[in-house]
Amino acid sequence: MTVEIQSNDFIALADIALRNPDLQHAVAAGTRGGYQKRAETMFAHSREHGEHMRQQAAEAKRRALRNLPDLLETAERNLSANGWQVEWAEDAAEANRLVLDIARRHKVQTVAKSKSMLTEELGLNHALEAADLRVVETDLGEYIIQLNDETPSHIVAPVMHKTKAEIRDIFIRELGMEPTDDAEAMVAFARKMLRHDFLNADMGISGGNFLIAETGSVGLVMNEGNGRMCTSMPRVHIALVGIEKIVETVEDYATLTQVLPSSSTGQKLTVYTNILNGPRRADEDDGPQHSYVILVDNGRSQIYGTDYAEALTCIRCGACQNACPVYRSTGGHAYGWVYGGPIGAVLTPLFVGLENAQPLPHASSLCGSCKQVCPVDIDLPRMLLDLRWELVRDGHSKxxxxxxxxxxxxxxxxxxxxxxxxxxxxxxxxxxxxxxxxxxxxxxxxxxxxxxxxxxxxxxxxxxxxxxx
Ligand code: SF4
Known part of the structure; x- marks a missing residue:
């Protein structure tokens, strides 16, 4: 099932966002906080050290991209040796079908999901629900937007566009929570509701921030314990990972797991930094009995080898969104597809076709902040200009x-x-x-x-x- 594309309506959607005072308040506060914390953490030692980390991270991702075909083969070999069952999906339909096949094979009824932008891209929840499976998003932000039948508006903070009062009202309306304005009480309430789902889920689904080729492992970073529960409590675990998420070595993973949280939430490390090595071993008491990795292409190999290939090194930290004056005003939904902000303005036309996302390359003041904050130094302004040139070349300019x-x-x-x-x-x-x-x-x-x-x-x-x- 495909995800609805509304990117050609960017101007109208941005106009709606600009007239929504709650959204303006929430997005301004969220992006400002992320932007400030990033600077404090990234340059905590010194500016030189921070810049050095960025360049080291960029080189790790670029090296992986240069060797992508070989590294994918190495990863498949080492994943299999660790007991993962490896599948390949060319597009969203194939990825969703593979997940459904696995679910049917293991007689799954309830699925606990941890946050994954790739599964948003695939429209996985709709595909599973259409097959009568119960799917529960267990990341708090994703849980809230699932209750409110929305999509994420930010890569790492999916519910950034909502105020506390709006979230309270969703909990009261959808879950019958006793009215309260205490954020801690709301979180405790959500945790209690979700605990039941963790205990009853037959299958856990996660994404993968990184795929470590040399060890055949899936790297996952997160701040809520939900990811660890989804990947260890249910008897079946599926990790859906984009093929561009590959890194060569554990050292590369160590570098990237420092710059990712620094850039997204201003943390030195996320609360949970996981390296998943497949199903439980014979001498282990817990962990899934069956572990699958689905390596998803879904348009990535068409970007590989073009002048936009560098966009595939994105580690989805959201820093460019926090820094972008356009995103800060409109939030993510205005971009009309899965990814918002500068990286969305580049990736969306590449994934869905420039003719279906014509306003997005212009949704930028070209101030350069996105490149400046990007932990892997992606030249987003250059790509936005190239896309504008393509619009003119193809006769799409007004x-x-x-x-x-x-x-x-x-x-x-x-x-x-x-x-x-x-x-x-x-x-x-x-x-x-x-x-x-x-x-x-x-x-x-x-x-x-x-x-x-x-x-x-x-x-x-x-x-x-x-x-x-
Ligand atoms: S483009 Fe760079 S800053 Fe933006 S989400 Fe990707 S890695 Fe982060």
Missing amino acids: TGWDAAMKAWAIGMTSPRRFALGGATARAGQHIMGEYLPGILGNWTKHRDFPDFAPKPFRRLWKERNNDRA
Whole structure:
């Protein structure tokens, strides 16, 4: 089952988000907190140390990407040696079918899931529910949005767009919680509800932050114990892992598990940093009896080998979302598919087709903050510009925009025309005030239009030279 794509409605969806004061408040607070904490942790020793960690992490991911085919073969061999049953899925339909086959084989009725953006991409929950399986999201944020029938709005904080009061109302409405505004009481209530599901789940599903080729292990980092419960309590565990999640060595994993939490939540390490090595051994008392890894392509190999391949090194930390002035204003749902923010503006067109996500490459001021905070130094602004170029090349740019750019080029290539344009703009602003007319009004709907200088720089320069003479 495919996930609905609404990315061509970005402008309309952003407009709705901008008019929602609760969302504005929640997203501003969430992104600001993440952004500040990242800087404090990443550069806690020194700026040089932080930058060195970033470059080391970037090199680990780029090396893995360069050797991707070989490393995938190594990983499959070592995973199998550890007792994992390895499956390959070319697309979402195949991945979902494999999960359903496994569920049927093991007579599964209830599934406990830990947070995974890949499963959002696959629309896995819908596929399982359509087959009459009960699926419970056990990450607190995912649990809340599942109760409210929504999708995540942030890579690491899926419920960032909700205020505490909204979450309280969801718990009261959906679960019959006694009214309270105490966050700790709400968390305790959710924990109690979820504990029952952990104990009764036949199958656990997780993603995988990393796949360690040399040891045949799945690396999972998280802050809630739910991931460990999903991967160890039910008798069957499936890890769905994108093929780009591979790293070569445990040392690479150690590097990446430092920069990932520093960049996302401002922690030195997540509370749980796991290396999963397959099913329980004969001499072990706990752990799943059956462990599966499904290695998912779903469009990744088509990006591999293109100028956008570097986007595959993303470790889904969400730092670029926290830093982006567009994301900070709109939240993630405006981007109309699974991934929001700068990485979403790049990945979405690559995964769903540029024609289905035309506004996204323009959903950026190109300020460069996303590249600056990215722990693996992905050049997102360059990719956004390349995608804009592709839009023009393929005839997807708007007629009005093309005409405006041509007019701009005519004005900028002649000093006389430039001066005339400036004088007209100053006179126009005098008449219209703070709001631009017609389609240009979209720009001033949510912003002030800065005043033009009363005298242009050229005239000031001339006057100054005249005075000196
Ligand atoms: S692009 Fe970089 S900053 Fe953004 S989510 Fe991926 S790793 Fe994090």
